[in-house]
Amino acid sequence: MTAQLAAFKVPDTENEPLIAYAPGSPERAALRAALAQMEQELPFEVPVIINGEPVKTGKLAKQLIPSDHARHICTYHEADEATVARAIDGALAAKAGWEAMPWGDRAAIFLKAADLVSKKYRYKLMAATILGQGKNAWQAEIDAAAELADFFRFGVKYVEELYAQQPPRNSRGGWNRVEYRPLEGFVLAVSPFNFTAIGGNLPGTPALLGNVVLWKPSPAATYSNYIIHQILTEAGVPPGVIQFVPGPPPEVVAQAIAHREFAALHFTGSTFVFRKLWKDIATNIDNYKNYPRIVGETGGKNFHVIHKSAEIRNAVLQSVRSAFEYQGQKCSALSRLYVSASAWNSGFKDQFLVETAKIKVGPPQDFANFMGPVIGKPAFDKIIGYIQKAKDAGGEILIGGSADDSKGYFVQPTIILTKDPESVTMREEIFGPVVTVYVYDDADFDKTLDVINRTSEYASHRCHVSLLLSVQALIQATNKLRHAAGNVYYNEKCTGAVVGQQPFGGGRASGTNDKAGSIAIFYRFVSARSIKENFVGLEEFGYPSNLS
Numbered sequence: 001m002t003a004q005l006a007a008f009k010v011p012d013t014e015n016e017p018l019i020a021y022a023p024g025s026p027e028r029a030a031l032r033a034a035l036a037q038m039e040q041e042l043p044f045e046v047p048v049i050i051n052g053e054p055v056k057t058g059k060l061a062k063q064l065i066p067s068d069h070a071r072h073i074c075t076y077h078e079a080d081e082a083t084v085a086r087a088i089d090g091a092l093a094a095k096a097g098w099e100a101m102p103w104g105d106r107a108a109i110f111l112k113a114a115d116l117v118s119k120k121y122r123y124k125l126m127a128a129t130i131l132g133q134g135k136n137a138w139q140a141e142i143d144a145a146a147e148l149a150d151f152f153r154f155g156v157k158y159v160e161e162l163y164a165q166q167p168p169r170n171s172r173g174g175w176n177r178v179e180y181r182p183l184e185g186f187v188l189a190v191s192p193f194n195f196t197a198i199g200g201n202l203p204g205t206p207a208l209l210g211n212v213v214l215w216k217p218s219p220a221a222t223y224s225n226y227i228i229h230q231i232l233t234e235a236g237v238p239p240g241v242i243q244f245v246p247g248p249p250p251e252v253v254a255q256a257i258a259h260r261e262f263a264a265l266h267f268t269g270s271t272f273v274f275r276k277l278w279k280d281i282a283t284n285i286d287n288y289k290n291y292p293r294i295v296g297e298t299g300g301k302n303f304h305v306i307h308k309s310a311e312i313r314n315a316v317l318q319s320v321r322s323a324f325e326y327q328g329q330k331c332s333a334l335s336r337l338y339v340s341a342s343a344w345n346s347g348f349k350d351q352f353l354v355e356t357a358k359i360k361v362g363p364p365q366d367f368a369n370f371m372g373p374v375i376g377k378p379a380f381d382k383i384i385g386y387i388q389k390a391k392d393a394g395g396e397i398l399i400g401g402s403a404d405d406s407k408g409y410f411v412q413p414t415i416i417l418t419k420d421p422e423s424v425t426m427r428e429e430i431f432g433p434v435v436t437v438y439v440y441d442d443a444d445f446d447k448t449l450d451v452i453n454r455t456s457e458y459a460s461h462r463c464h465v466s467l468l469l470s471v472q473a474l475i476q477a478t479n480k481l482r483h484a485a486g487n488v489y490y491n492e493k494c495t496g497a498v499v500g501q502q503p504f505g506g507g508r509a510s511g512t513n514d515k516a517g518s519i520a521i522f523y524r525f526v527s528a529r530s531i532k533e534n535f536v537g538l539e540e541f542g543y544p545s546n547l548s
């Protein structure tokens with residue numbers, strides 16, 4: 001416990017500066033060296049971590065390298081029932097000490113973790129993300145280095161702001177206060193494969209508020225997530241506060257959800273899994289001590305709308321990036337594209353195909369590759385299945401459509417042209433490098449906005465980007481699509497929300513829209529306690545109105 005006798009202010013919060021990794025730069029050399037070292041040392045062995053101690057259950061699973069599936073980046077020990085039970089007990093035992101730790105000390109731990117991410121562990125974390133999750137250098141930089149450091153630093157700032165929110169009035173002779181208690185029980189964090197930063201944020205956000213957390217990482221991101229756990233430990237998160245529990249997802253999660261002290265689910269992943277977990281929680285409701293909080297960001301079907309007034313080159317380049325960077329495996333990735341006929345015929349189509357044809361696909365360790373592999377065999381099969389379904393439904397493959405999983409799970413960037421704006425690849429989440437284009441008559445702009453709004457259950461997910469120049473068209477689209485997206489971008493691509501700048505999340509089937517990267521999400525993991533203190537005692541029990 002450090003100094004307490006003052007109202008401290010946390011340091012100014014800035015976004016982590018991004019490194020470009022340009023040829024010849026020392027950072028590029030450092031990242032290459034970290035990759036080479038990791039390639040030499042792998043496969044690693046990852047234990048379950050309970051109460052700060054490694055637990056080797058002997059029940060082993062592998063995290064494959066998606067660009068070279070004959071190799072694996074790590075072997076990890078899967079938690080069994082007894083291990084999960086110990087993890088929950090240990091977290092509950094750590095709770096009293098953690099929630100009583102002065103805020104300044106908790107803040108300092110997370111600020112230190114941010115600096116460990118941005119400096120000492122930057123390249124190691126990026127190398128694990130590049131090899132294990134198939135990101136190229138830039139994608140690893142904006143995720144594993146920048147977004148993760150931002151989550152921790154901005155989280156500290158937001159908690160400071162939250163704690164500062166106090167009742168505006170006091171009656172004479174009294175003082176009103178609000179205390180933001182962590183939730184009673186433990187939080188279950190279940191994280192996805194596609195963002196190392198989200199892996200860190202799902203346990204990090206509740207822990208920063210004094211909660212204890214059982215963290216089940218994604219099997220396909222186990223190694224990078226394990227490094228994050230090591231960073232948090234080195235920064236000073238006490239044993240037991242965040243229990244790292246890889247394991248068979250349905251079993252580990254079901255056991256946690258069935259526990260009487262289950263206080264909240266912090267989930268990011270597919271809509272299907274989230275809905276299932278919500279139902280499981282509902283079924284178990286009589287068993288809980290408190291009503292659990294349910295926070296989840298899930299699937300999406302993001303779109304760009306290209307108006308006839310759009311600046312075509314910008315619209316094309318933004319669309320190429322957002323459809324194909326990280327192989328379309330972002331919750332924000334462009335997946336359906338509505339282009340006005342005049343824009344399509346006056347250059348958009350040609351440039352879109354020419355630019356997409358320039359994309360290099362291959363192992364992400366080769367920095368020239370813009371795209372790497374998709375995450376695994378099920379994803380690979382699902383994506384080619386959707387390309388086939390689009391063809392069967394009369395869609396025309398303008399470019400791509402081919403895939404090769406002989407060494408790694410590579411799918412070429414694919415553009416499908418459809419005449420049916422409600423065809424299957426305009427509706428369902430694919431989560432791969434596939435974008436479907438619908439060309440609308442310029443005169444039907446307004447009608448097209450209605451179609452967009454109703455087409456997918458996700459309509460809302462994260463992002464709608466309007467690459468429009470006319471202000472009038474922007475206003476029209478903004479109003480019509482008010483509930484169709486949680487994040488809207490004008491003249492900008494739909495990927496790349498930055499913590500502290502564009503809080504992210506979506507409604508409808510895309511999640512509870514609690515806005516990670518903003519103060520809003522922190523309200524979900526506290527249970528406020530109002531405190532009224534009276535400094536003046538009573539002299540009579542009766543009120544003046546009782547006097548005769």
Ligand SMILES: NC(=O)c1ccc[n+]([C@@H]2O[C@H](COP(=O)([O-])OP(=O)(O)OC[C@H]3O[C@@H](n4cnc5c(N)ncnc54)[C@H](O)[C@@H]3O)[C@@H](O)[C@H]2O)c1
Pocket residue numbers: 190191192193194195198216217218219249250251253254268269270271273274297298299300330331429431462504505506510511
């Ligand atoms: N909205 C957002 O902010 C956001 C961000 C990232 C990813 N996503 C979504 O995540 C999905 C891709 O990630 P993913 O493939 O890791 O998702 P997923 O749903 O397969 O897995 C997410 C997590 O749930 C666990 N899980 C899987 N099946 C489970 C089960 N039956 N019971 C309990 N837990 C289970 C996984 O092990 C993992 O930890 C996409 O749908 C994407 O849109 C959304």
Ligand SMILES: N[C@@H](CCC=O)C(=O)O
Pocket residue numbers: 147194195329330331332494495496497498504
């Ligand atoms: N910040 C990222 C989050 C993507 C989630 O999968 C983006 O907005 O692209």
